[in-house]
Amino acid sequence: MKNRTLSSRYKRAGALMALPSMAVISLFIIIPIIYSLYMSLHDWNIMYNIKDFIGFDNYKEVFSDDRFWNALKNTVIYTVAYVPILVIASLLLAAFINEKFIGSGFFKSLFFIPAITSMAIIAIIFRFLLDGDIGYVSIMLRRMGFNVPDFLRDPSTAMGAVVLTSAWRWIGFYMVIFLSGFNSIPDSLYEAAEIDGAGKLRQFFSISIPLLMPTISFALITNLINSFQVFDPVYVMTKGGPMFSTEVLVYYVYYMGFNVFDMGYASSMAFILFVIILLFTLLQLKGFTKSETEGEYA
Amino acid sequence: MKRILVTLLVALTCFCIFANGSSETSAEGPVTVTFWNGYTGPDRTVLEQIVNDFNASQSDVYIDMLIMPWDTLYQRLMTSFIAGDGPDLIGFNIDRLAEYASAGRLLDLGSYIENSEVIDPQIMAPALYGAGSYNGVQYAVPMSSTAVAMYYNKDHFRSAGLDPENPPQTLEELFDAWDKLIIKDASGNVTQYAQAIGVRSTVAMIPAFMWLYGADYIDAQGNVVINSPEAVECLTMLQEAFAKGVSPVGLTGQEADNLFAAGVASIEFNGPWAYQGFADAGIDVGVAVLPSGVDGVKATVGGDSVLVINKDSKVPEAAFSFIEYWNSPDVQRQWAVGTGAPPTRMDMMSDEEMLTANPNIGIFLEASQDARIFMAGQTLSSRFDAEALVPLYESISRGTATVEDALATAEATMNSILGN
Amino acid sequence: MIRRNKLSMPANIILLVCFAVVGIIFMLPLLWMLFSSLKTEAAIMGAPGVFFPDDYTLENFHILLTQIPFFRFLVNSFIFAGGVTLSSLLLDSLAGYAFAKLKFKGSSVCFLIVLISMMIPFQITMIPLYLFMNKMHVINTFAGLILPRLTNAFGIYFMRQSFLSVPNDLIDAGRIDGLSEFGIFFRIIIPVVVSSLSTLAVFHFMYNWNDFLWPMLMTSSQNMQTLPVGLALFQGEHTMQHGPMFAGAVLSILPILIIFLCAQKTFIKGIALSGIKG
Numbered sequence: 004m005k006n007r008t009l010s011s012r013y014k015r016a017g018a019l020m021a022l023p024s025m026a027v028i029s030l031f032i033i034i035p036i037i038y039s040l041y042m043s044l045h046d047w048n049i050m051y052n053i054k055d056f057i058g059f060d061n062y063k064e065v066f067s068d069d070r071f072w073n074a075l076k077n078t079v080i081y082t083v084a085y086v087p088i089l090v091i092a093s094l095l096l097a098a099f100i101n102e103k104f105i106g107s108g109f110f111k112s113l114f115f116i117p118a119i120t121s122m123a124i125i126a127i128i129f130r131f132l133l134d135g136d137i138g139y140v141s142i143m144l145r146r147m148g149f150n151v152p153d154f155l156r157d158p159s160t161a162m163g164a165v166v167l168t169s170a171w172r173w174i175g176f177y178m179v180i181f182l183s184g185f186n187s188i189p190d191s192l193y194e195a196a197e198i199d200g201a202g203k204l205r206q207f208f209s210i211s212i213p214l215l216m217p218t219i220s221f222a223l224i225t226n227l228i229n230s231f232q233v234f235d236p237v238y239v240m241t242k243g244g245p246m247f248s249t250e251v252l253v254y255y256v257y258y259m260g261f262n263v264f265d266m267g268y269a270s271s272m273a274f275i276l277f278v279i280i281l282l283f284t285l286l287q288l289k290g291f292t293k294s295e296t297e298g299e300y301a
Numbered sequence: 302m303k304r305i306l307v308t309l310l311v312a313l314t315c316f317c318i319f320a321n322g323s324s325e326t327s328a329e330g331p332v333t334v335t336f337w338n339g340y341t342g343p344d345r346t347v348l349e350q351i352v353n354d355f356n357a358s359q360s361d362v363y364i365d366m367l368i369m370p371w372d373t374l375y376q377r378l379m380t381s382f383i384a385g386d387g388p389d390l391i392g393f394n395i396d397r398l399a400e401y402a403s404a405g406r407l408l409d410l411g412s413y414i415e416n417s418e419v420i421d422p423q424i425m426a427p428a429l430y431g432a433g434s435y436n437g438v439q440y441a442v443p444m445s446s447t448a449v450a451m452y453y454n455k456d457h458f459r460s461a462g463l464d465p466e467n468p469p470q471t472l473e474e475l476f477d478a479w480d481k482l483i484i485k486d487a488s489g490n491v492t493q494y495a496q497a498i499g500v501r502s503t504v505a506m507i508p509a510f511m512w513l514y515g516a517d518y519i520d521a522q523g524n525v526v527i528n529s530p531e532a533v534e535c536l537t538m539l540q541e542a543f544a545k546g547v548s549p550v551g552l553t554g555q556e557a558d559n560l561f562a563a564g565v566a567s568i569e570f571n572g573p574w575a576y577q578g579f580a581d582a583g584i585d586v587g588v589a590v591l592p593s594g595v596d597g598v599k600a601t602v603g604g605d606s607v608l609v610i611n612k613d614s615k616v617p618e619a620a621f622s623f624i625e626y627w628n629s630p631d632v633q634r635q636w637a638v639g640t641g642a643p644p645t646r647m648d649m650m651s652d653e654e655m656l657t658a659n660p661n662i663g664i665f666l667e668a669s670q671d672a673r674i675f676m677a678g679q680t681l682s683s684r685f686d687a688e689a690l691v692p693l694y695e696s697i698s699r700g701t702a703t704v705e706d707a708l709a710t711a712e713a714t715m716n717s718i719l720g721n
Numbered sequence: 722m723i724r725r726n727k728l729s730m731p732a733n734i735i736l737l738v739c740f741a742v743v744g745i746i747f748m749l750p751l752l753w754m755l756f757s758s759l760k761t762e763a764a765i766m767g768a769p770g771v772f773f774p775d776d777y778t779l780e781n782f783h784i785l786l787t788q789i790p791f792f793r794f795l796v797n798s799f800i801f802a803g804g805v806t807l808s809s810l811l812l813d814s815l816a817g818y819a820f821a822k823l824k825f826k827g828s829s830v831c832f833l834i835v836l837i838s839m840m841i842p843f844q845i846t847m848i849p850l851y852l853f854m855n856k857m858h859v860i861n862t863f864a865g866l867i868l869p870r871l872t873n874a875f876g877i878y879f880m881r882q883s884f885l886s887v888p889n890d891l892i893d894a895g896r897i898d899g900l901s902e903f904g905i906f907f908r909i910i911i912p913v914v915v916s917s918l919s920t921l922a923v924f925h926f927m928y929n930w931n932d933f934l935w936p937m938l939m940t941s942s943q944n945m946q947t948l949p950v951g952l953a954l955f956q957g958e959h960t961m962q963h964g965p966m967f968a969g970a971v972l973s974i975l976p977i978l979i980i981f982l983c984a985q986k987t988f989i990k991g992i993a994l995s996g997i998k999g
Contacts, residue, residue: 012902013823013825013902014823014824014825014826015825016819016823016901016902016903017819017822017823017824017825017828017902018819018825018826018827018828020815020816020818020819020823020902020903020906021815021816021819021820021825021828021831023812023815023816023871023872024812024813024815024816024835024872024877025816025831025834027812027868027869027871027872028834028835028838028872028874029834030853031846031850031853031868031869032838032841032846032869032874033834033838034849034853035845035846035849035850035853036838036841036845036846038849039845039846039848039849042848042849049379049383049848050379050400050404051403051404052404099736099740102728102732102736103728104728104732104733104736104737104740105733105734105737106737106740106741107736107740110740110744112981112982112985113744113747113748114744114747115981116748116751116974116978117750117751118927119927119930119931119974119977119978119981120751120931120974121930121931121933121949121973122931122933123931123933123949123952123953124754124949124952124970124973124974125750127966127967127970128750128751128753128754128967128970129750131559131963132749132750132753134556134559135549136494136549136560136563136565137559137560137563137565137766137769138769139753139769139770139772140749142769142770143770145490146770150488153549153550153551156549156550156551156552156556157551158699171747171750228839228840232842232843234842234844234934235933235934239933239953242501242502244501244551244691244695245551245695246551246692246695246696246699246701247692253842253844256842256844256845257844258687260844260847260848261376261379261380262375262376262683262684262687263684264379266848269845270845273842273844273845274845276842276845277840277841277842277845280840281837281840284836284840335941335942337941341954341955343962345788346788365942366943367941367942367943368954369954370953370954373937373953373954377937377938377941380848380851380938381941383852384851384852384855384860385855386855386860386861386941388941559766562766563766563767563769564766564767578762578962581762581763581962582762582763582765582766582767583762583763583766583767
């Protein structure tokens with residue numbers, strides 16, 4: 004009897020603690036989402052105050068829209084290129100920094116700096132640096148004898164340039180995350196491996212990687228979700244061009260919403276995107292639960 | 302400890318209420334007019350000076366100005382219009398007027414102009430003033446009337462054996478100059494382009510060529526007329542020009558400006574605002590009107606910006622008082638001298654004080670005689686540009702499609718946008 | 722932390738040299754920006770292949786500071802990013818604690834909602850949110866900027882992971898001492914997760930300091946603009962003042978860089994404590 008009142012007291016406290024956050028999330032995220040779902044079922048043009056219910060017509064139209072499929076394809080290309088580059092590069096950097104050589108602490112901070120720089124500023128710099136004619140990078144590469152393309156103005160390289168710029172920005176950040184993962188691996192494991200005669204490379208693959216799995220899966224999941232929602236680098240660097248080669252889904256949503264003012268159409272695309280992300284996450288739910296149980300170490 | 306939560310919520314509520322109060326205008330003091338425009342360039346300081354002068358000159362109206370890039374302006378404008386908190390006064394490009402006028406977002410200025418002692422329709426720059434009306438209603442008054450001219454690098458002209466004081470006056474002379482101005486290195490890479498031609502996010506550079514060839518986009522009846530023999534001829538010329546390295550492909554307006562400012566391109570079509578930046582970058586810059594086109598046709602891109610008032614504005618009179626101030630002779634002289642843009646008033650065209658203070662004004666004045674407004678009266682001009690014209694220019698300049706195919710695609714896209 | 726596998730001197734030097742090379746290439750864009758901000762416009766445009774300025778000039782900084790109210794932007798950024806960070810730390814950790822240790826009826830549904838709201842692109846809720854904020858008359862106020870960010874789904878998830886690693890014994894001990902649940906939370910639990918909180922603080926501060934779209938949408942006068950918005954709106958379609966732009970970029974990185982360098986130690990420790998560690 005006493006236990007029961009006690010546990011209900013805990014529950015009440017828990018509910019009370021979660022209440023403000025849940026109120027904020029409902030008010031500023033969930034209700035707007037429901038509203039935009041409602042919008043997606045309408046021919047809704049905010050410019051002309053048009054608002055006619057049309058059921059799922061927007062969704063049908065989306066599926067026969069070449070530009071949507073192109074944007075989806077570009078989003079997938081971005082994700083498939085960006086996530087592995089980011090995770091592998093930052094993991095490798097972390098592995099070396101973790102050797103704690105002279106000056107490693109300095110480099111740890113150095114690599115982090117791009118992450119605290121705003122994308123708008125990075126875009127200003129990179130658009131200038133990568134200019135095919137007067138960009139410092141192009142000029143240097145040409146002096147070294149390379150035949151360089153016009154990175155951001157060539158449809159075959161523009162997406163690559165956007166991916167590398169984003170990766171450049173976030174590598175230091177994920178390196179720090181992996182470093183803290185390395186820190187929590189007990190030294191005794193490496194010592195034992197050394198006694199068994201395992202080399203550094205062997206240790207990396209059979210000790211570090213398996214024990215870093217929760218961190219790696221965290222990095223993979225968050226970056227998959229974020230890559231599918233990629234917008235900033237495209238908006239500030241290429242505006243979807245040249246020739247739609249960097250137009251990703253959220254950018255197309257933004258274009259339809261804020262240039263064409265067709266909110267119904269924009270919302271329906273956003274919803275399709277949401278469903279895709281949701282499916283991805285469900286597939287990865289294993290990763291979520293795993294890192295969760297691992298979280299319960301003492 | 303629940304108290305903490307309660308306190309927090311109360312604090313939040315207070316915060317909101319407090320924040321509310323601060324956004325309301327107080328009963329006393331000057332009326333505040335919010336004013337948005339896109340003059341981010343070197344003309345920004347001139348504009349800010351004029352607004353400051355206006356605010357200091359009287360105590361009834363206070364102009365609260367926000368300057369942002371044009372594309373940001375249009376994206377912000379719509380959201381704030383539907384939310385009902387839009388700016389009172391807006392300076393925007395004439396080619397966006399029809400879009401907002403047709404959506405009923407702008408105030409009919411007819412009665413204000415009638416009662417005005419400053420704004421006389423007879424003396425305003427006719428093309429721009431005329432373009433300020435939509436379906437017979439006058440929604441806009443000129444803000445800055447200008448035209449695109451030809452900038453050229455005098456040093457490049459000298460080294461190429463061209464006369465820097467005698468720039469090309471016909472298309473033939475221009476093409477001849479192109480051939481002389483292109484410089485390639487040993488491996489065939491272009492190191493100096495003849496002309497920087499922007500194809501997206503830019504002042505209309507290719508439309509100027511189209512008009513010089515007698516081609517057009519949409520006729521007075523609203524029919525798509527882009528797929529014409531003249532357009533084929535013009536775009537074929539451009540496709541060949543891009544292929545031989547006259548200009549890099551896929552340039553934005555800003556990138557084209559950069560190339561000219563860096564001395565990597567010899568010619569650029571641009572408006573008066575560009576002059577100061579080129580001069581600061583150390584270019585020995587010449588300005589001239591565009592060469593005449595096929596059969597001697599004279600044409601250039603004109604228009605620039607107009608002032609409009611939000612239909613939901615609570616202070617239209619105050620906003621209009623700034624429009625009057627703006628178009629008064631002294632302010633127009635200040636604007637013209639500071640930016641090189643011709644005045645909006647025809648009665649100032651031979652104003653000695655102005656013409657001697659900034660010799661470029663004469664050239665832009667001459668250019669504006671032949672200026673046409675791109676996509677005037679089109680409610681869908683921004684969509685035409687993004688969805689049909691930029692892809693057209695890009696595919697032509699990159700040679701990824703034949704001129705005939707690309708034009709047919711653009712025509713179909715424009716028609717389908719119209720059909721929506 | 723005890724240094725493991727003390728590297729030999731040659732190995733040290735090889736790694737140092739390799740990282741010096743990689744580091745210089747990596748930092749090239751930011752260094753280039755720094756040096757360009759000290760060049761004249763003619764040098765930036767006229768000699769794009771030259772890295773170091775011939776003549777150092779502070780003219781660009783002078784132009785920037787006279788043309789835009791830089792310090793106003795700086796203060797706005799601090800209020801916005803700081804306000805969001807403070808409120809979010811409190812609300813995130815409260816909710817995260819409830820989800821981790823005080824499961825209530827419906828808490829799993831609530832947590833699912835939190836997870837789902839992490840997957841929504843902001844652009845989709847932007848318009849309805851804007852209209853809603855307008856109804857509340859908070860556009861162009863700090864309240865409007867901060868309200869939707871009072872709490873953050875990722876923050877809740879992050880703090881929940883941290884709390885999972887706090888042993889239940891601590892809570893039980895507090896209960897035996899007769900503390901209320903809130904008392905336990907504030908007096909016992911919070912001190913244990915300080916480093917996670919500081920990590921989250923850096924996350925939130927960084928994100929909001931650099932955020933662009935939302936503050937741009939919500940501010941309609943220059944007095945309210947944050948630093949990235951003010952700087953981005955300073956450059957236009959046909960702008961040719963590159964020097965002042967680079968100067969602005971340099972100045973806007975400085976404050977957050979200083980904050981990061983100060984908070985670095987606890988920040989990195991906090992990551993290790995939260996769920997995203999190995």
